[in-house]
Amino acid sequence: MTNDIFQKFKDIILNPVETFKNSRDETLGTAFLYFLVIIAVYSVLSGIVSMMFFSIFTLFMPGMDALLAAETSVITGVVSIVFGFIASIIALIFGSVILHIFVYILGGRKGIEQTIKASIYSCTPLALFGWIPFIGIIAIIWSYILNALAIRELHEISTARAVLAVLIPLIILIVLVGVALIAFLTVVSSSDAFIVEKTLVYE
Template identity: 45%
Template sequence: MDLVEKVKGFLMEPTKTFDASKEDTLGEALKYYITLAAIYSAISALLFAFVFTMSGSMMGFGDLGRMFGVGAGIAGAIAIFLMVWIFLIIGIFIIGAIVHIFVYIVGGRKGITQTIKAFMYGQTPVLLFGWIPLIGPIAGIWALVLEVLGIRQLHELTTGRAILAVLLPIIIIMVIIFIAVFAAFMFTIDSTGGMGY
């Protein structure tokens, strides 16, 4: 299955496409993910360069402002491309490893490779449409659904167990953040001797 067919499959017929991808190697999944991540990173970099170039020409310095904007925009775009691309590649392995702990807890025994593949393939909507304002959050939800389907199909779990495996780490992280913010707020109130009213 070539890249375009795979993209269409994960977007239109995810269950069938995940089933067809069970035997994919991690290398094949990584090649797919790296390609889509490069497209996402390039679009992000181009948007950055456009905004920076426009702001440089609006600084009121005429040609000098445009030159500054274009030069800094190109350098910044290259840096943004590399940072986003590397972050996406490293991040998918970290996320996959964390989620795999929960996949294992709920009964998934097909190996960490299947979990990472589920997340690489599941990120398809975000990598293609995540940069579009208003569409980005919808793409994020769509990716979450695909990740659940991927875990279900690749680990041969029930839908409920797959949902638990994907959502539990998110819930735990949100609870930890809430507790940290609440503790910091309480510490601030305590150290200042009250709310200051």
């Protein structure tokens, strides 16, 4: 089983299109097992990185006890591993549902199982590089490219439709985050102006 997972991992990295074609009849259970393994690896590596960064951060905290700092770093790493693993599963479920809505709108009729499989296989670069600071950005872009390829092959739709199905939810998310950020900054700015005004009045 381990060899099969490693082989799948290598095939997705080296020959993704052919691998996706060969995965059309693969069961969702097999794909989900693959997902659990690669996300477990990713979560552990991310947890170790978080622990290292927190350890470095505590070095600059005056009066920090060495034993307490070590214990806190370990707890931070463990929490990061558990949270990352659980959050990845939740993100897969919700992300696949949202993605499938746009896949269906754009002509994908092979079922949500194929969309979930596409989401799972496209996570492979994240497991490989996503835990590395800064380089993880490349892994995210790579994963989006693989997601579009996987949607195209598993749903058997055109490249343009597959790309749109992947990009539209991303664009909507970016817009929503931007609107939320602008709204937050507006509220903060208004609050600061109100406080300054009240201060001047009382003075």
